[in-house]
Amino acid sequence: MNPAKPPSKRPGWLWPVPVALAGWELATRAAGDLSFPPPTTIFSRMREMWLSGPADRLWLTDAALTDIPASVGRLLAGWALAGLVGTTLGIALGRSPLLSRFLGPLVHFARAVPPPLLLPFFMALFAIGARMQINVILFGVVWPILINSAEGARHVDPLHLETAAAFGLSRGQRLLRVVLPSALPKVFAGLRLSLSLALILMVISELVGSVDGIGFQLLDAQRSYDLPGVWGTIVLLGLLGCAFNAAFLAAERRILSWHRAANQTT
Amino acid sequence: MLEISNLTHTYGSGPGSHHALGGVDLSVAEGELVCIVGPSGCGKSTLLRSVAGLLRPGGGEVLFNGAPVAGTPKDLAVVFQDYSRSLFPWMSVADNVSLPLRRKGLDRPRREEAALEALTQVGLEEAGAKYPWQLSGGMQQRVAIARALAYRPALLLMDEPFGSVDAQTREDLEDLTLRVRGHHAMTILLITHDIDESVYVGDRVVVLSGAPATVVGDLRVDLPEPREQIATREHPGFVRLRAEVGRLVRGPRPAAQHPTPETV
Numbered sequence: 001m002n003p004a005k006p007p008s009k010r011p012g013w014l015w016p017v018p019v020a021l022a023g024w025e026l027a028t029r030a031a032g033d034l035s036f037p038p039p040t041t042i043f044s045r046m047r048e049m050w051l052s053g054p055a056d057r058l059w060l061t062d063a064a065l066t067d068i069p070a071s072v073g074r075l076l077a078g079w080a081l082a083g084l085v086g087t088t089l090g091i092a093l094g095r096s097p098l099l100s101r102f103l104g105p106l107v108h109f110a111r112a113v114p115p116p117l118l119l120p121f122f123m124a125l126f127a128i129g130a131r132m133q134i135n136v137i138l139f140g141v142v143w144p145i146l147i148n149s150a151e152g153a154r155h156v157d158p159l160h161l162e163t164a165a166a167f168g169l170s171r172g173q174r175l176l177r178v179v180l181p182s183a184l185p186k187v188f189a190g191l192r193l194s195l196s197l198a199l200i201l202m203v204i205s206e207l208v209g210s211v212d213g214i215g216f217q218l219l220d221a222q223r224s225y226d227l228p229g230v231w232g233t234i235v236l237l238g239l240l241g242c243a244f245n246a247a248f249l250a251a252e253r254r255i256l257s258w259h260r261a262a263n264q265t266t
Numbered sequence: 267m268l269e270i271s272n273l274t275h276t277y278g279s280g281p282g283s284h285h286a287l288g289g290v291d292l293s294v295a296e297g298e299l300v301c302i303v304g305p306s307g308c309g310k311s312t313l314l315r316s317v318a319g320l321l322r323p324g325g326g327e328v329l330f331n332g333a334p335v336a337g338t339p340k341d342l343a344v345v346f347q348d349y350s351r352s353l354f355p356w357m358s359v360a361d362n363v364s365l366p367l368r369r370k371g372l373d374r375p376r377r378e379e380a381a382l383e384a385l386t387q388v389g390l391e392e393a394g395a396k397y398p399w400q401l402s403g404g405m406q407q408r409v410a411i412a413r414a415l416a417y418r419p420a421l422l423l424m425d426e427p428f429g430s431v432d433a434q435t436r437e438d439l440e441d442l443t444l445r446v447r448g449h450h451a452m453t454i455l456l457i458t459h460d461i462d463e464s465v466y467v468g469d470r471v472v473v474l475s476g477a478p479a480t481v482v483g484d485l486r487v488d489l490p491e492p493r494e495q496i497a498t499r500e501h502p503g504f505v506r507l508r509a510e511v512g513r514l515v516r517g518p519r520p521a522a523q524h525p526t527p528e529t530v
């Protein structure tokens with residue numbers, strides 16, 4: 001029932017991290033280039049930026065309590081909206097050949113537009129701020145979700161649909177209890193792609209149009225030649241990306257447990 | 267109850283087409299249990315799918331309670347031949363069984379009760395919380411049967427419903443079918459490839475020819491009621507009917523000197 005886990009899932013999989021860190025430390029110290037500060041410098045700068053606050057606030061600084069939640073909030077808002085819109089439209093597209101024929105080419109065109117190019121447009125449309133950023137994220141990341149959902153909804157097992165028809169399930173029940181669950185593995189594949197894309201768009205949108213957030217902090221550090229600060233922000237973004245991905249995978253494992261198990265046994 | 271007249275169907279067109287039904291005539295009275303037998307691939311499932319409104323036949327007519335079948339008729343349940351694929355893997359066994367009951371307007375406790383009752387009838391009262399893929403093939407088949415029974419349809423269509431269960435369970439399910447039919451006044455159309463089974467459970471046995479399928483025999487089963495696995499199967503009438511159906515299924519192939527029995 002429980003086959004050997006792949007190497008990356010074993011508890012020992014973290015060992016390359018300290019090795020890489022040690023190598024990084026030695027190399028940067030040997031090079032002595034100011035643009036490449038050693039990791040110890042980066043980490044102490046990170047502590048200074050985000051973890052040097054008063055003890056009663058868990059040592060979180062003002063920056064940690066304002067910039068990070070602001071960024072993460074916008075990212076999650078844009079991503080969640082994209083999930084809602086993308087799944088709904090995707091399933092409609094997947095179930096309706098007519099809609100698919102008319103809107104399909106449009107969707108593929110929209111998807112092909114590199115999302116950062118949306119920025120000038122949305123900056124013109126909305127004032128700089130959360131609304132503009134959430135929209136950039138929404139329009140940038142909705143496509144993988146939409147296309148994957150449509151794909152999933154298109155390939156529902158015909159016998160499942162016949163069963164639903166034979167037992168007279170209503171339209172709504174058919175969508176909610178047969179089509180949506182069938183498409184869910186694909187929907188999740190799209191959501192996962194979009195999550196990493198959303199992180200990128202969050203930073204980019206903050207670099208050009210924001211007064212707070214992690215991207216703004218990065219810009220600020222760069223402008224003041226605070227290279228450890230720049231590096232620290234990049235490391236923070238990497239950690240955030242890993243955390244989101246891990247949380248997402250955990251949720252997916254729970255929600256799609258039937259899918260993994262059913263595919264293992266058949 | 268059910269009137270099928272001159273039903274024809276051809277899959278595909280051109281050289282790759284397959285003429286599956288070649289004019290099937292059949293009428294089923296209310297409360298009857300009609301077994302359909304015929305060689306493999308002759309078009310039994312095609313016939314059933316036309317009755318269920320899942321397939322628009324090429325020609326002919328299916329009348330259900332006097333009205334032509336367009337879309338799936340209400341008050342009908344199907345046990346599909348491919349039972350494992352007809353269960354939803356994302357729902358528990360109990361949810362699979364109770365899902366169609368929403369249409370009957372039952373509230374949640376009544377649905378759960380009906381699902382448990384049907385699962386108990388097929389001997390799976392312990393399996394409600396499991397998922398279909400956690401069960402063996404024979405158990406999945408019984409879940410599909412339970413789902414149809416819980417629905418209490420006026421017309422029950424079963425496509426080789428006892429194909430992958432062991433002999434003992436098979437006999438139990440045959441008897442269950444007979445009991446349920448008695449209690450709930452269901453009309454049942456049961457497809458099987460087992461000639462003994464068709465004679466044992468049926469009020470009538472309808473024999474289809476090889477493709478394109480037509481009705482080559484329609485035998486009334488006059489055996490003492492209630493049927494009983496041992497006594498019925500050793501009844502002289504059973505033995506005679508079984509031979510008769512067997513000859514019809516094999517078709518007018520080998521013994522050319524014997525006239526093939528067309529009617530009874």
Ligand SMILES: Nc1ncnc2c1ncn2[C@@H]1O[C@H](COP(=O)(O)OP(=O)(O)OP(=O)(O)O)[C@@H](O)[C@H]1O
Pocket residue numbers: 277278284286305306307308309310311312313347459477
């Ligand atoms: N969707 C389809 N497209 C093309 N041909 C089909 C299709 N479905 C069935 N057929 C063909 O029609 C014929 C009858 O199929 P059907 O499933 O009705 O047979 P059956 O009597 O139920 O067979 P079995 O006893 O094996 O279940 C078969 O030869 C099959 O190859």
Ligand SMILES: [Mg+2]
Pocket residue numbers: 310311312347425
């Ligand atoms: Mg069949």
